[in-house]
Amino acid sequence: MSMNNNNNSNPHGPSSSGPVPSFPGPRAHTQPERQTFPSKTPNSHLQTEPAPTATAAAATARRKKHKPNERQLREKALAILPESEIYTQLLDVEARVDAALARKKVDIQEALKNPPRIQKTLRILDAPFVSEILCFLNDYTDNNVITWENSQSSVAHEGFEVKRKGDREFPAQIRLEMNYVPPALREVLGVQVDTRSRIVSAIWYYVKARKSQNLNDPSFFQCDQALQRVFGEDKVKFTMVLQKISQHLFPSQVILLEHMIKLSGNSPVGSACYDVMVDIPFPIQRELNALVPNVERTKENDVCDESICGIIRKIHEHHRRRAFLVGFSQSSLEFIKALVESQNKDLKVLLGESGQNAEKDRKSDFFKQPWVEDAIVCYLNRKPAAGSVVK
Template identity: 65%
Template structure:
């Protein structure tokens, strides 16, 4: 080719090569995105990948305690977030879809580098700053959180159903014991009930009715009213335990 241009084999020439590099703007963890002015104002970044942008939004919500305590899958939108999402509250799973309107593909970056083959330091010296991404752990935590939120809601519904069934079982047991005692001995059952209600009335009125001497004897706990009292106590205890389980 040099001969075609008129150069001989013994002639020394200087050649400058020009490279134009247009890299694909793709990172190991997603494509670069340019943020809209509204989203840039909230997050303080102009260009980044979608997973990292979602992670920064999660940090923003967490730092300002905007997550809904009654339903962790939602978060409240303050005034800057309302400019972005246009809503008072937002579901975490919808963030990726909603920010699509605020993300735009960046323009290609043109990188030129000239290589000299002759002269002082023909290879040349160049120094470039290259941004290197590292794994973003908050994104994995956020994905696990969003997956667990849906599972937790299903677990809570199952817990509520189980607690309701347990309460019904104890209620049926109490009624069964009530009618069984009544069927076995009508008179003793009614007398025991009257005695129990009389004792409760005295306690409510503040009258002393306890006989500690009788309570120390075993025959005191063999009376017909004891079974009814025990069932009432267990029923109240199980009901309070079920309420506590349902509230967790």
């Protein structure tokens, strides 16, 4: 093999990948790590592309995520760069800062799970606990029964008025039908009167709070002792909850009120309600929830990391070239022999001869083996191709 064919393309070092040349004796540490040197400008790998979309940028960031050792200098490079000790110290400081930020992020996430709360007054009217109200005006023949159903009201109402023309006082009957929860279900939900839809929602939150949802089939949930008394089963499907609680929901005892409609005196118009102190999330909770994403890595950090990795690659590249030239200057003959041998192996790999031993083919003993005669007979007995001339 001609050595000129191997080295003209790259005057600074070997031109193809392959095993590192090894040298005997004390010069073994000066041999280079063989690497194909790029023909681009030194800073070509630091050029940035136009900013992609958010989704594409996230995917590109995942693909270009650097390994931890890509920003670290190798020990051989550290030996010839005394100033690199400061860079190594900066890497240690960065690792400690990243660890501190990670711990603080976990602390913030834990704090957000139990946010601070303030007390406010919640005013509860009677309407949510009433399923139906019937007013009987017996002195009137037309429209003497007025009915109000809570289930047909899409929005909450504080009350309603019934007006009729008249010139004398008379009694009116009012019947209230309450939403009632039986003892077994009341023990689970902690309420006695509520609507059907809110009872289903309360059961869902009960299951979610106790993590009773089936891991293998999320459409089912496991019943604890309290739910077993309600449903009578160990496992219930969510879509069957509404059907199964129907047997526990029935009209409570009807409340009958006699009200005298008077034409004189003060108006008895008023409202009855309950004021309850409740805890609500702190008003700044939304800003706190947005704090965690802000501590994530920014685009500026990624650009700096890319620049650092590019510089580290250049340092390693120059170190390999230096090691190549140092090895050549200390032992030119041995270095060239090792280089030619390495290039010869690379050429065999490129030509697809790696599965054969070319050194054995060069010797005549290789063709004196028993299989050679059979190979000759097979070669002579081959069927000539059409149109070929056999001599």
